[in-house]
Amino acid sequence: MKIDKALFHPDYKPEAFWWEAARPGTEHSTDLPPATEIFIVGSGYSGLSAALELARAGCSVTVVDAVAFGGGASTLSGGGVSAGINLGKGISGTPGQNARGEDHKALVTSLLRESMAAYEFVGELVARENIECHFEQRGRFVGAYSKAHYPDLVKKAAFLNDLLQMDAAAVPFEEQRSEIGSDFYYGGLTINRAGKLHPSLFHKGLLDACHRAGVTLCANAKVNAIEGSVGQFKIKTARGECRAEQVIIATNGYTGALTPKLRNRVVPISSQIIVTEELSEDLALELIPNGRTISETPRVTSYYRLLPGDRRVMYGGRARFQDVPPDVSATLLHRMMTDRWPQLKGVRITHSWSGFVAMTTDALPHMGQEDGLHYCTGCNGSGVAMMTYLGKQVARRILQNGQSDSAYDGLAFPDVPVPFYNGKPWFLPIVGEYYRYLDKKERRAAG
Numbered sequence: 001m002k003i004d005k006a007l008f009h010p011d012y013k014p015e016a017f018w019w020e021a022a023r024p025g026t027e028h029s030t031d032l033p034p035a036t037e038i039f040i041v042g043s044g045y046s047g048l049s050a051a052l053e054l055a056r057a058g059c060s061v062t063v064v065d066a067v068a069f070g071g072g073a074s075t076l077s078g079g080g081v082s083a084g085i086n087l088g089k090g091i092s093g094t095p096g097q098n099a100r101g102e103d104h105k106a107l108v109t110s111l112l113r114e115s116m117a118a119y120e121f122v123g124e125l126v127a128r129e130n131i132e133c134h135f136e137q138r139g140r141f142v143g144a145y146s147k148a149h150y151p152d153l154v155k156k157a158a159f160l161n162d163l164l165q166m167d168a169a170a171v172p173f174e175e176q177r178s179e180i181g182s183d184f185y186y187g188g189l190t191i192n193r194a195g196k197l198h199p200s201l202f203h204k205g206l207l208d209a210c211h212r213a214g215v216t217l218c219a220n221a222k223v224n225a226i227e228g229s230v231g232q233f234k235i236k237t238a239r240g241e242c243r244a245e246q247v248i249i250a251t252n253g254y255t256g257a258l259t260p261k262l263r264n265r266v267v268p269i270s271s272q273i274i275v276t277e278e279l280s281e282d283l284a285l286e287l288i289p290n291g292r293t294i295s296e297t298p299r300v301t302s303y304y305r306l307l308p309g310d311r312r313v314m315y316g317g318r319a320r321f322q323d324v325p326p327d328v329s330a331t332l333l334h335r336m337m338t339d340r341w342p343q344l345k346g347v348r349i350t351h352s353w354s355g356f357v358a359m360t361t362d363a364l365p366h367m368g369q370e371d372g373l374h375y376c377t378g379c380n381g382s383g384v385a386m387m388t389y390l391g392k393q394v395a396r397r398i399l400q401n402g403q404s405d406s407a408y409d410g411l412a413f414p415d416v417p418v419p420f421y422n423g424k425p426w427f428l429p430i431v432g433e434y435y436r437y438l439d440k441k442e443r444r445a446a447g
């Protein structure tokens with residue numbers, strides 16, 4: 001693909017903008033202890049949130065990561081804080097019951113209510129741990145990608161208000177410019193109970209809180225094998241061995257051969273982001289007048305926002321479905337961004353990066369225990385709130401001797417329905433391009 005060099009600012013960096021403030025590192029890292037009560041694999045939001053809950057309850061907890069702390073998705077995300085499940089998509093396919101024995105209707109209501117609890121939990125955690133991470137609750141705008149999608153959004157607003165009091169409202173095309181400086185969408189939906197934060201500062205705040213709470217933290221300690229069973233696990237890492245009573249797997253989109261069953265149920269999809277140079281105050285205000293996060297309705301979706309300070313745009317999406325060099329994804333994302341905001345033609349890119357999200361075939365996150373190992377996974381691209389919350393729920397489940405407070409516990413967790421799938425999604429470019437084709441067709445047909 002031809003790269004247009006003029007799109008890149010002289011200070012361009014092929015890494016996350018967020019890392020300017022806090023990059024994945026090894027601060028607080030110590031030697032691996034010979035034994036611990038709870039051993040957690042993965043130092044993203046879910047691992048750290050679980051660790052914090054357990055340590056505050058008096059457990060001895062060790063968190064390890066294969067790389068630096070926060071080396072997975074948690075310092076790479078768009079920082080949109082939302083209810084965390086794709087309302088309406090996964091729900092219809094959700095099988096009958098969960099570990100609490102709720103039937104389908106009760107289950108759907110519980111899952112949705114809990115997604116709002118996940119959103120609220122981020123606010124509580126930020127306040128309780130005094131985390132300075134630019135957490136702003138300025139809401140979200142969801143753009144209708146095709147004319148046919150708008151009536152669905154009108155219905156969705158009513159549904160979200162009835163069940164979850166989400167303070168949602170449909171915005172017709174004629175009023176759309178009060179939310180976004182673009183005529184790209186066919187109207188949209190605003191949700192006031194949504195927000196955004198600075199992902200790597202939020203992560204740093206959680207890491208510091210874990211350190212204060214006495215969690216043992218070990219970076220660059222890839223776990224290669226877990227042997228044994230509950231009460232007597234032996235964990236083999238790149239930095240030695242450790243014995244543990246309980247193990248939590250918090251590896252999400254970076255789940256590998258260590259846990260083949262989990263790996264076979266999630267599809268790691270690359271999500272890519274660019275950040276622009278600073279814009280004039282007037283232009284930035286025109287783009288997103290109310291400072292909301294923006295998402296949209298197609299299958300292959302984009303997500304975007306202004307950065308803290310409200311002068312630069314962050315634009316994220318699926319330029320490609322597998323990892324590609326950052327200058328390639330940057331060029332494609334810039335094109336997508338200027339389709340939505342033609343006024344940004346000529347605005348240069350300062351940062352470009354990507355990371356992996358874990359998609360599940362029912363579009364829902366999952367938690368539970370299998371073969372003795374506790375897990376939470378399947379952020380489906382919206383895990384800032386949900387994975388943080390599920391980390392806490394996994395911890396509560398351990399503290400309550402297997403009794404869970406969460407409707408997400410024990411949902412049937414389907415394998416990826418591709419023969420011989422082993423975590424390498426060779427089929428993604430084909431499926432992804434097919435989805436893109438369907439999106440365009442819908443937009444043309446009804447638009």
Ligand SMILES: Cc1cc2nc3c(=O)[nH]c(=O)nc-3n(C[C@H](O)[C@H](O)[C@H](O)COP(=O)(O)OP(=O)(O)OC[C@H]3O[C@@H](n4cnc5c(N)ncnc54)[C@H](O)[C@@H]3O)c2cc1C
Pocket residue numbers: 041042043044045046047064065066067069070071072073074075076077078079080081082221222223224250251252253254255256258271272273303316354355356357379380381382383384385386387
């Ligand atoms: C580009 C991008 C944009 C996103 N935007 C948003 C957004 O706007 N809003 C939103 O809600 N969500 C978003 N997400 C999703 C969100 O970032 C994730 O859901 C969340 O960070 C997942 O946290 P986690 O702790 O579960 O996993 P991660 O943060 O991915 O942590 C998993 C960790 O496990 C470690 N690990 C894996 N295997 C091993 C092993 N064998 N031994 C030791 N360690 C191991 C990895 O190194 C990694 O650090 C985005 C994600 C990406 C990549």
